[in-house]
Amino acid sequence: MLVHICCSVDSHFFLEKLQRDFPEEKLTGFFYDPNIHPYSEYRLRYLDVKRSCKKLGIPLLEGEYDYENWMEAVRGLEREPEKGKRCEVCFDKRFEVSAQKALELGEKKMTTTLLVSPLKSQEQLKRVGDEFYRKNGVEFIAVDYRSGGGTQDQAKVTKEEQLYRQDYCGCIYGLTMQRESQDKLMDEMFSPISNTVLPASIEERLSLYETRMRLEDEGRKYRIQKHKFLNYRQFTCKLTVDKSIPVAAYALSYSILQRKKAEGRIETEIEGIHYFNREEIRFISLQKFNLLADRDYLSVKELIYSPLAYEDEVALRIKITKSIYDLTPIIVVDEIPQGKLSLVLDAKIYEDTKDKIIEI
Structure with a gap:
């Protein structure tokens, strides 16, 4: 049959x-x-x-x-x-x-x-x-x-x-x-141009179940457990100077802008972190990013297409903000821009669950 x-x-x-x-x-x-x-x-x-x-x-x-x-x-x-x-x-x-x-x-x-x-x-x-x-x-x-x-x-x-x-x-x-x-985000359809494996994505689950097959072939015992966490998906990040000049920009994961758009100027710099005068937004140069992440990216465009692993990016955010709960928008640019800036950042944080293999 x-x-x-x-x-x-x-x-x-x-x-x-x-x-x-x-x-x-x-x-x-x-x-x-x-x-x-x-x-x-x-x-x-x-x-x-x-x-x-x-x-x-x-x-x-x-x-x-x-x-x-x-x-x-x-x-x-x-x-x-x-x-x-x-x-x-x-x-x-x-x-x-x-x-x-x-x-x-x-x-x-x-x-x-x-x-x-x-x-x-x-x-x-x-x-x-x-x-x-x-x-x-x-x-x-x-x-x-x-x-x-x-x-x-x-x-x-x-x-x-x-x-x-x-x-x-x-x-x-x-x-x-x-x-x-x-009324739930259809995150199954997210496919970053960088091919980054996102948390709780199908690609992450596929990797996990491939690992499960390997453990079984090796005769190792395990359990698949679920745990709750706050997930993040980013739709758009666009930065312009004086309303018309586009600037290559990369927003670190868990960057949230409540109204999705903010306009203003950079007014303060402390130890290479540049502070916007609106919405608690922070800017760092690519040089500062490379220093903190121990990388050698040549441009923000390269970073966009080949970013850090998700876990490494979250670790970098914690290094910058000194907090695991911080949702401040952190924007990476090639050079810190002058003039009036307009940032459009559309992203979402939501409760989610993901699988994790625990060997026993």
Whole structure:
């Protein structure tokens, strides 16, 4: 039986149940999910499914990540709600490719781990699956592992196996509407031009779960624990002199400007720190930055494209402000500018959680 797999949280519990209920069937996993966005999230989910299937002794195949074709298939359905027409088209595409893969492998039966997801309609999935049975001759096995306490058992398995528990279905449209309804920043879509790995980002989680795989291969014991912290994302940092002359500027992490814009002049300098006469803003030259950070950047532009590691930048901020709680805007410039300055700084601080590996 070919089993279309969407994620480890759904698949691990689902596959265990299939192994018990269909002992005569040789199960083959098929990870085909071109709807998942961004690509780093796709790689993270695939990595965890790969680990899960390895533990269960089930071979896993990876389908093509044909995201552009998926986008074209759901065009015009972007604002459809979860379990609406967009999901049905998404199922159609994934079922069609999965059915073709089943035929290619000589399988006569297929099913999908989407059946166990509380975010999906089992009736909708069965309807789509039965239609493909009529068209392709691959029988769709519609099992119900959600009822009778199945969802609670699934949550228990997820915790015991320390599976990656994502908090959105997968596609950009579902994510957008979910974050809008939560009035929450969609930080999954942040991708700095510098490729900096941001705290609690998908890239950071991907690195963590790769480390987890290495620890398991080495037979080392660990736990994945969550902890709360204040996260930070920066949207814009622009500096101009006399309202028209742009100046290359870099704002250190956790720089916050309440009204997002401030105008004024630099009026004081103490030990290489230049103080603005508004909003407690501080400026440092690139030379001062290099001295404090023990670096040799040639320009602020170079710093923008290749900044310090996030932890090093936070440590530098503490060195400058002498406080771990300081949110003062600290702006790095090539040379300290004169004249009337206009700073636009749009950034956000928010409560968040992140995973951490603790060896035991």
